[in-house]
Amino acid sequence: MATQHHASVADPLDRTWPWAGPEFTGRGSPRPAFAPPPARIGRFRPIRQLATGGMADIYTAMSEREDGAAEVVALKCIRPHLETIVQARTMFTHEAHLLSAFDHPAIVRPVDVSAAETEGHFAMELIHGRGLGEIIHRAEKIGLRLPMRLAAAIVIAIADGLQHIHDRIVDRIALDVVHCDVCPANVMIAYDGAIKLVDFGVATSRWRRVDGRVLPHGGTVAYMSPEQCRGEPLGRTSDVYSLGIVLWELMTWQHLYKNLPHEQIIARVARGAVPRPSTFGAEIPAELEDIIMCATHAVPSRRFSNSAAIADALRQLVSAEDPAALEMWMRLLFH
Numbered sequence: 599m600a601t602q603h604h605a606s607v608a609d610p611l612d613r614t615w616p617w618a619g620p621e622f623t624g625r626g627s628p629r630p631a632f633a634p635p636p637a638r639i640g641r642f643r644p645i646r647q648l649a650t651g652g653m654a655d656i657y658t659a660m661s662e663r664e665d666g667a668a669e670v671v672a673l674k675c676i677r678p679h680l681e682t683i684v685q686a687r688t689m690f691t692h693e694a695h696l697l698s699a700f701d702h703p704a705i706v707r708p709v710d711v712s713a714a715e716t717e718g719h720f721a722m723e724l725i726h727g728r729g730l731g732e733i734i735h736r737a738e739k740i741g742l743r744l745p746m747r748l749a750a751a752i753v754i755a756i757a758d759g760l761q762h763i764h765d766r767i768v769d770r771i772a773l774d775v776v777h778c779d780v781c782p783a784n785v786m787i788a789y790d791g792a793i794k795l796v797d798f799g800v801a802t803s804r805w806r807r808v809d810g811r812v813l814p815h816g817g818t819v820a821y822m823s824p825e826q827c828r829g830e831p832l833g834r835t836s837d838v839y840s841l842g843i844v845l846w847e848l849m850t851w852q853h854l855y856k857n858l859p860h861e862q863i864i865a866r867v868a869r870g871a872v873p874r875p876s877t878f879g880a881e882i883p884a885e886l887e888d889i890i891m892c893a894t895h896a897v898p899s900r901r902f903s904n905s906a907a908i909a910d911a912l913r914q915l916v917s918a919e920d921p922a923a924l925e926m927w928m929r930l931l932f933h
């Protein structure tokens with residue numbers, strides 16, 4: 599797959615789109631050297647900057663626990679130039695609050711969100727692994743493709759995580775969460791094979807309703823649903839659509855919108871109609887193609903009605919994956 603250059607919402611020179619997380623700058627190029635981190639951020643000592651996105655910087659960081667042990671976390675910090683922008687602060691605090699409302703193995707776990715509102719940072723489990731975008735890129739570079747069953751296992755795990763967030767009820771009230779930015783960069787695979795969805799930075803919920811278009815800030819417009827592109831209210835099937843595009847790309851091993859500028863992608867997605875993977879030469883079972891076409895239907899009510907349904911459909915097709923297989927793949931790709 600060719601690395602695409604595209605103007606992201608936040609940074610017109612962002613070359614990370616569409617596969618890679620912000621820590622990765624494209625084919626063959628080294629990871630960016632970040633400036634040394636500040637000595638302290640709240641009660642944490644940042645060690646190394648992992649990534650920078652449109653809204654936040656991510657560090658590995660340490661803190662002392664009460665029992666004297668060191669705690670290692672991923673620290674997400676709102677970027678300094680956004681600290682005074684109310685809408686950005688609101689979104690950041692909302693992300694931290696949401697994380698605290700979840701409890702699922704496929705959703706990144708919060709560690710300490712108490713300073714999110716006051717100091718603009720929160721701590722979460724450090725996922726020792728890589729973004730799916732980077733994994734695909736790496737596999738491509740050394741001439742490997744993730745086997746179909748592994749790709750399906752990743753999508754099943756994320757679908758399970760999405761079902762959890764979509765169904766979340768707090769104080770007897772449905773939260774109505776929509777992630778709004780399901781894309782390869784926000785799916786992380788740990789070296790031990792764990793699969794995790796990260797980045798609730800643009801998520802919507804009962805706690806943060808959004809009028810108008812919810813734009814992802816990582817330049818991941820290629821995964822947005824037609825209704826998201828049109829600026830309409832979003833329901834859970836919008837995330838089903840985005841996950842369907844991830845599956846489409848994992849099965850065809852191609853970018854759906856190759857070399858198209860951002861505005862044209864939005865215009866094209868808004869019109870609907872995703873091409874069948876087989877027209878792109880993908881050799882996949884017809885049932886799997888039907889799953890992809892159903893998930894990415896232009897009309898929300900014609901898609902799987904929830905994420906569990908797409909996970910169930912995939913489980914019926916693909917035999918249960920041994921978790922050790924992903925770990926082996928990570929070893930193969932990154933050692």
Ligand SMILES: Nc1ncnc2c1ncn2[C@@H]1O[C@H](COP(=O)(O)OP(=O)(O)O)[C@@H](O)[C@H]1O
Binds near residue numbers: 652674706722723
């Ligand atoms: N808990 C975590 N552990 C390790 N790496 C992480 C974690 N959360 C995010 N990252 C990495 O940092 C990148 C940016 O984080 P993300 O939350 O997606 O921020 P942004 O909103 O800027 O996209 C991710 O794509 C991923 O590579």
Ligand SMILES: [Mg+2]
Binds near residue numbers: 651783816
């Ligand atoms: Mg992100």
